[in-house]
Amino acid sequence: MPEGDTVWRAARDLHRALAGKVLTRCDVRVPRFATVDFTGDTVQEAVARGKHLLIRGGGEDGWDIHSHLKMEGLWHVYAHGEKWRRPAFKARCILETEDAVVVGFELGLLRVISRAEEDDAVGFLGPDLLGPDWDAEEALRRLREQPERPIGLALLDQRNLAGIGNVYRCEICFLTGVHPLTPVGEVPNLPRMVELSRKLLEANKLRTTRATTGQLRGNNLWVYGRSKRGCLRCKTPVALEQLGDRDTELRELYYCPHCQPRVEAPEATALP
Ligand SMILES: [Zn+2]
Structure with missing residues (x-):
């Protein structure tokens, strides 16, 4: 069951795979965001905020892919050509770079927001037990x-x-x-x-x-x-x-x- 530690690890793995990399594919499989395509943009970082995960890209005033694992969700990082460990129809978000394929499966929450909306999305959270600003x-x-x-x-x-x-x-x-x-x-x-x-x-x-x-x-x-x-x-x-x-x-x-x-x-x- 995903708790703060699970999400922290997921963010670390996504950060290693994506930070500083240019997206060569961006496929968000949620009807509302189906037309979103950040191919060509650079990802800055992936961070955990409590049990929420933010993938930040597109520069200072860029975008966030905001997700929450809820009960069943998980993020995997694969090499190109590697077999996925979950069925493809459960994939909700696929991000590719030159060297990695990042797939979010069965995410309880997945949406795309602007950086300016980040505070509305996660600003209500109390101090993050695993955050750099723990208080x-x-x-x-x-x-x-x-x-x-x-x-x-x-x-x-x-x-x-x-x-x-x-x-x-x-x-x-x-x-x-x-x-x-x-x-x-x-x-x-x-x-x-x-x-x-x-x-x-x-x-x-x-x-x-x-x-x-x-x-x-x-x-x-x-x-x-x-x-x-x-x-x-x-x-x-x-x-x-x-x-x-x-x-x-x-x-x-x-x-x-x-x-x-x-x-x-x-x-x-x-x-x-
Ligand atoms: Zn007892």
């Missing part, structure tokens, strides 16, 4: 703006901090021993949770197996996807619920009721 204080400030919101939702909201997907939100709550429905304002150590998020994405950005346990071969996650096997630490059956809201997608939430007990806030004493 923990700003992420904390944004999280604390909604103290009543369950932490399991707040971590997933890309406007607070960008890059955490469903796997990480579950694992981060587990690693800090926090029940995911705990309101943000009652999380005992929010700064530690934010710092841990960055560390996990950093540690995993160069790997293809995502691990939060230090183990890369099996048992690489503590609770995510373990509703049948139980918590990796204590073997208690892992709870599986759906948690989402207006601003986040409804997704599976895994947690260990033993390692992440729900701590009720003490009742406020009514003043006489």
